Amino acid sequence: MRTLTLAGAVACLATGALAQEVVRLATEGAYPPYNFINDQGEVDGFERELGDALCARAGLTCEWVVNQWDSILPNLLGGNYDVIIAGMNITNERDALIDFTQPYMPPAPAGYAALSGDADIAGGTVSAQAGTVHAGHVADTGATLLEFATPEETVQAVRDGEADAVFATHDFLLPIVAASDGEMTIVGEPVIIGRGVGMGLRESDAELRDRFDTAIAAMKEDGSLNGLLAKWFPDNSPQF
Template identity: 60%
Template sequence: MKKLLLGTVLLTATAGMAAAQDVVRIGTEGAYPPYNFINDANEVDGYDIDVANEVCARAELTCEWVTNDWDSIIPNLVSGNYDAIAAGMSITDERDEVIDFTQAYYPPDPSAYAGLDEIDVTSAVVAAQAATIQATHVAESGATLVEFATPDESVAAVRNGEADAVLADKGFLVPIVEEDPDLVFIGEDVMLGKGIGIGLRESDTELKEKMDAALASMKEDGKMAELLEKWFPGMDPDF
């Protein structure tokens, strides 16, 4: 559940409501497994995609997927290049000032540090994906922040010696650390964000109502728990 930092970019709302359109276009990054990624069939896949597709089916919406670089994913929503975001995006107060969110479809997830050795991360060089609140946390911690365009590049920076550690969503890092005997988790987890929601333009109230109703029904009938178990085995479905 990646956490996007909006920064100082001024965004302007566009007219019209996505819910009134024939097709609802959903933006995702496609580079953050298991939340979203491009599979062997060259199609978007992952937890975000399964959740949003089920939402569209229950809300009787015709939905299409669009991939977009992370650092411009909110500006492109606001400018009308698509109508919603399902990209492991955490709900934050700062982001909520510019766009709206559905209810959460994934609980608040810890971020974690990983590196080659146990170190004091507050005085280390720490990598993070640019435009995330992990990056903001590192900068505010006293560590030296180095930013990269993708999460994979931030992990590679640790492996090649550019950084002492990486801070990212723990759900993203767990399979990487498990598969790499040289990497270990460092210190305590860090709680950031308020859970993952679908991002929408502030003006799209009808679309938000439809998606919220679909998400609520998924939680009530067990579909959300089923998808959580598929992508995050052992995850507590009660949130």
């Protein structure tokens, strides 16, 4: 789904996560259907269900931590939690700093949504969440990039006339467009970005990474991971 600016990341001084009784999983809680906060105030979504299943398969006791996107990586490195499971795209830049499991989601198509089908996505103003692969893509196209801290703000910028279009994953945008009663529409062709979504861990936690890797591989093998992808994402979304 997204990548994060690495500026400000701190060196990891924490001991291995498996030395603790509870493994702490961090997510943003603001990017449905990947992760969101439900009406009961709990973490919900595809990654909540997946994370719980992976912890059970790995024989781990896990708890969920909600952290804002712009500090989610520094707080991992600082030892505030042990794993990031938040729609984080595996990128070369981040892979040089932390470890990743194998992808639990293939690269997902992204695209533009606007109030009009003839919105200027090439030369106009396009909103995207700050510090993401989507913001980087917009900047590379030559359009004027308008960044916001949260996904909701990027959509609201289009509705308020601040941006001509918003660029994000189709998994995030399609339900918003469908619920807009014709106010918004998808513009242009899908764009594939990134190497897939994985769990991010400190380099010192290789054993924990391996346990989650084994659990992800098992869910791919028995089809249960594709079952979760089919449950939470549109029918045409990529699967393993």
